[in-house]
Amino acid sequence: MEKTARDVRDMAYAPYSNFKVGAAIRGESGTIYGGCNVENIAYPEGTCAEAGAIAAMVAAGETRLTEVYVVADSPVPVTPCGGCRQKLSEFGTGDVMVTLANLDGAVEKMTLAQLLPGAFGDHHMEKT
Structure with missing residues (x-):
């Protein structure tokens, strides 16, 4: 996981922020998918590393993740943004381990549940 996240981080396209992020997620099959952030001149219309890794997993036919690894060149480990926390919770359970x-x-x-307490989920969509 760490090697994939670090390797893909090097490929990030971040000419505006110069803040490269790499993410790796393990699908239920055990396959590891990587993603990096991709910025756009119409900032902030880019794509986060976690979203890229999820897209790669889904494109490969998987919809469940079992582990997450995120790496960035920052003074302290960086957490996924709020949107990516929700995206990760869409495809993983609360006990999925996230390494920052x-x-x-x-x-x-930390677990996904610790990263996003009170995550919005399909149980909110059920009518009583």
Whole structure:
């Protein structure tokens, strides 16, 4: 997971922020999918690394993730943005482990439920 996230981070297209992020997610099959952030001159209309990894997983035919790894060149490990937290929770359960890391080796771990408490889910869509 770490190698995939670091390798794909190097491919990020971040000419405006110069803040490259790499993400790797493991699908239920065990396959690891990578994604990097891709900025756009119409900032902030870019794509986050986590969203790219999810798209790669879905394009491969999987819809469940079992592990997440996010890495960026930041003083402390960076968390996914709010939108990506919701995207991750769409495809993973609350107990999925999320590893946050920086290039200097600092690592933090938390579950999706800790990352996004009270996540909006399909149970909110049920009518009583």
